Amino acid sequence: MSLSTADVQKVARLARLAMNDTEIEAARTQLSGIFELIAEMQAVDTAGIAPMSHAQDLSQRLREDRVTEDNQRELFQHIAPQVEDGLYLVPQVIE
Amino acid sequence: MFNSSLSQLGAALRAKKISSVELTQSYLDRIATHNPVYNAYLTVDNKASLAQAAIADQLLATGSAQALTGIPIAQKDIFCAKGWRTTCGSKMLADFIAPYDAHVIEQFNRAGAVNLGKTNMDEFAMGSSNETSYFGPVRNPWNQNAVPGGSSGGAASAVAARLCAAATGTDTGGSIRQPAALCGITGIKPTYGTVSRYGMIAFASSLDQAGPMARSAEDCALMLNVMTGFDERDSTSLQREKEDYSRDLNKPLAGLRIGLPKEFFAEGLSADVGARVQEAIAEYRKLGAVIVGISLPNTRLAVPVYYVLAPA
Numbered sequence: 001m002s003l004s005t006a007d008v009q010k011v012a013r014l015a016r017l018a019m020n021d022t023e024i025e026a027a028r029t030q031l032s033g034i035f036e037l038i039a040e041m042q043a044v045d046t047a048g049i050a051p052m053s054h055a056q057d058l059s060q061r062l063r064e065d066r067v068t069e070d071n072q073r074e075l076f077q078h079i080a081p082q083v084e085d086g087l088y089l090v091p092q093v094i095e
Numbered sequence: 096m097f098n099s100s101l102s103q104l105g106a107a108l109r110a111k112k113i114s115s116v117e118l119t120q121s122y123l124d125r126i127a128t129h130n131p132v133y134n135a136y137l138t139v140d141n142k143a144s145l146a147q148a149a150i151a152d153q154l155l156a157t158g159s160a161q162a163l164t165g166i167p168i169a170q171k172d173i174f175c176a177k178g179w180r181t182t183c184g185s186k187m188l189a190d191f192i193a194p195y196d197a198h199v200i201e202q203f204n205r206a207g208a209v210n211l212g213k214t215n216m217d218e219f220a221m222g223s224s225n226e227t228s229y230f231g232p233v234r235n236p237w238n239q240n241a242v243p244g245g246s247s248g249g250a251a252s253a254v255a256a257r258l259c260a261a262a263t264g265t266d267t268g269g270s271i272r273q274p275a276a277l278c279g280i281t282g283i284k285p286t287y288g289t290v291s292r293y294g295m296i297a298f299a300s301s302l303d304q305a306g307p308m309a310r311s312a313e314d315c316a317l318m319l320n321v322m323t324g325f326d327e328r329d330s331t332s333l334q335r336e337k338e339d340y341s342r343d344l345n346k347p348l349a350g351l352r353i354g355l356p357k358e359f360f361a362e363g364l365s366a367d368v369g370a371r372v373q374e375a376i377a378e379y380r381k382l383g384a385v386i387v388g389i390s391l392p393n394t395r396l397a398v399p400v401y402y403v404l405a406p407a
Contacts (some may be wrong), residue, residue, distance in 0.1 A: 038398035
């Protein structure tokens with residue numbers, strides 16, 4: 001499967017990326033390459049091979065439900081550009 | 096001194112031939128001179144490093160020093176280090192001062208090592224050449240027109256240029272091993288789960304692993320002895336006995352079987368690289384190792400699988 005120029009233009013518009021024709025063509029080639037990688041894998045016969053979810057044989061460690069962290073709000077907000085009454089202030093993006 | 100191994104530096108420190116403050120200052124001076132060319136470090140904090148060195152000197156004076164006490168280590172800028180700017184090579188974190196230490200940083204602090212600075216890297220560890228860092232590319236000390244590899248390119252360059260005694264890196268799909276190869280140093284991606292990922296900025300959590308980058312296998316072993324260990328804050332941290340990675344360093348290689356996958360010596364291998372690898376194989380043979388030809392037929396699928404899984 002390979003992408004058309006129109007597909008890439010649509011994805012770019014959805015991602016709010018301004019791309020010229022050269023950039024669209026470069027992205028089209030690279031994105032199509034990803035489909036080729038997937039096709040290469042799909043061509044492999046995996047019948048009879050057990051799925052491996054992880055390299056290690058791990059089980060979920062559980063612990064007692066208790067407070068393990070102190071509230072460090074001031075320390076964490078210390079590096080924020082703008083805070084007010086313990087809240088982060090961010091530029092308005094939605095009118 | 097800049098060519099000394101970690102064990103030589105440790106011995107010199109414990110014998111009081113040099114203090115950690117002196118050693119750290121020498122490296123800081125060397126960084127000030129050469130870093131403008133290599134761009135291996137993103138952040139250097141002389142005051143913080145020298146304060147740690149002074150504490151190390153107290154440990155050395157009281158005889159409570161460990162193997163790496165007082166030794167200046169460069170930390171990849173992917174590890175949160177309390178009070179240090181931690182950018183991960185990105186403009187987004189250009190002003191981020193980490194409020195806590197990564198487990199790896201804690202381990203080095205406990206060992207009395209000195210944080211010499213934070214090394215450059217591909218942005219969020221996504222890259223293999225160090226050209227994607229927001230803070231500019233890193234130069235390969237062997238050839239300034241060549242890339243150092245990535246994403247731990249700053250660490251590899253710093254070790255190769257002798258701008259630190261040893262360094263940390265992280266590896267998701269080659270980010271320690273590939274820059275180590277390109278800069279002619281030694282790097283190890285440890286078994287997943289051996290080193291805690293706590294405080295290490297994630298790329299692909301089920302593949303990311305921190306490891307040492309140094310000048311020799313011996314130095315890497317000493318670094319691993321500090322970096323590894325169970326940490327309950329990383330849910331994939333392995334619960335197993337602490338090992339001494341230096342225990343087999345003097346074991347003779349006679350009789351050791353080394354497998355050579357034939358798929359690694361195929362299309363795409365540069366003639367000059369292949370020739371150096373053959374020389375290394377000849378050296379192993381001389382040391383008594385047995386070279387066995389093997390086949391890993393699915394090797395060609397490794398890259399497609401990686402590129403689909405890692406960003407997933």
